[in-house]
Amino acid sequence: MTGAALAALLIPVQFAPALASGPGGVPASFALPGGAAPTYGAAAEIVSYVDLVHRSYEEAYDKAVAMKSAIGALLDKPSEGNLAAAREAWIAAHVAYSRTEAFRFYEGPIDFARNAKGDEGPEGRLNAWPLNEAFIDYVKGNPKAGIVNDLSIPITVKSIRERDQVSDEADVTTGFHAVEFLLWGQDLSAKGPGERPASDYASGDPVRERRRLYLSTVTEMIADDLLWLTAQWDVRNANVYAKNFLAYDQRDALGRILTGMATLGAVELATERMSVALDSGDQEDEPSCFSDTTHLVYRADQQSISNVYFGEFGDWKGAGLQSLVARVDPELDKLVAAQIRKTSEAVAAIPAPVDHILASPKGSKERATMEKAIAELEAQSTLLVEVGKRLGVAVNIAPE
Incomplete structure (x- = not known):
């Protein structure tokens, strides 16, 4: 759907009350206090962002369905x-989901499904x-471990x-x-991923x-949440x-967009992962330790940040955040665009598998590669x- 077509759909909409809220159910504000109304117009960029988010989750769902089939x-x-085919489908589905992670950290549905009731979203x-x-x-040394081996526990959602x-x-x-572990088993080899037999x-x-x-049950649950x-x-x-998001004050919406991007880069990716x-x-401590595919997640997370800024997703091109920044402050846009590209290159340069980097001695070339990526991610979030x-x-970067 084009941005123009999406905007046309919104003309007759009666917006529902906002789902995202702060303490006491009061909608959280991302506009800096005391500021005058913005002189810029960001409607096209905000509409395009909603389109990008929908496309990204739709791809993640489609890949989850393909994983379910495999x-x-x-x-x-x-x-x-x-x-082997099921493992490849899992990798594709997890990478597609990772390309949605810039849409977290601002009280959206991924984190808060119905915040007024205190319910968490499906991210966890x-x-x-x-x-x-x-x-x-089962694990090495304990062949009877876990829910699977406990016959007293029914296997249901x-x-x-x-x-x-x-x-x-x-x-x-x-x-x-959980699906990764069930497909690969424990990673007990220094040379490769887990080796669970068919x-x-x-x-x-x-x-x-x-x-x-x-x-099969847990795989179905993933597809349901992504749907x-x-x-x-x-x-x-x-x-x-989506309709609540489009009803926000423009600065509220932009604050959410930037908070998701900056928090993913500086906190979730550079720090936690x-x-x-x-x-x-x-x-x-490699996140995707069973499959040794953490490097792909790093790249996909950074790609999600880049997609938002440049308004790109595969063959689709929308009005990215860059178009707004370039109008407001062309020099700042040049800095941000260059930094995002530099960060993407640094993240892509991290060698695989990541667990070899973690086991390498301090001062090693492998560690230096990851440390450079961390520095670039932090510089990106600062910008x-x-x-x-x-x-x-307000861009609210804080530990989870």
Whole structure:
């Protein structure tokens, strides 16, 4: 859908009350206090952003459906070939989801489904990490570990959700990393990812039947959550978050956009997913440790930031944030655009697999590559905060 067509759809809309809110249900404001109304107009960029978010979640959902199909083929005929195909489908789906992560951190539906009721959005169900493998299935030294091996626990959506991160945040039962573990198993090799055999999914044995059901159930849950997120950003639907977003004051909307980008870069990616892992030196602190695909997530996260700024998504081209910044402050736009490209190059230069970097000694070339990416991500977020100041909006970067 083009930006013009999307805008045309909005003319007759009666907006629903905002879903996102601060304490006491009062809508949180991202406009700097005391500022005059902006002299710039950002309607085209905000409409285009909503279009980009919808397209991104739609792709993530489509890839999740393809993953579901590949896993179904594995369960129909457990073979090493079908297991390899299911793994490739998981990688594609997880990368597609990672390209949506710049849409987090500002009280949108991914983080707060119905904030007035205190409900969290599906992010924790989709991508929670770290994950205690033994809470789900067998591990080295404990062949009877986990829900899969506990015959007293029914394998249902309800039972899986009820046990998710109850006593410990690492006791994750749902999401991409749960499926990753179920497809690859523990990563016990210094030379490659996990090596779970396809025979783990052969039918007939009670425990294997439970493992089969667990994998299919959790995969279905991922697709369901992504379908809901896609619908929330589709303005053709009634009473969805996209319409609330378009009803915000322009500075509120821009503050949310910039907060998502800057927080993903400086906090989630540079700190949580890179610096913490480097500091520990533990290979298992690699987020996608079972499949050794963390480097792909790093690139996809940075791509999500770049997509928002430049208004790009595959063959689609919209009115990115850059078009607004270039009108308001051309010199600042040059700095930001150059920094985003520089950061993207630095992130792409991180060698794979990441667990080898974590295990390398301090001062190694591998560590220096990741440390450079961290520095560029932080510089990028600093400039995005400056963009916020120039536009009169608050960019709220804070630890999760």
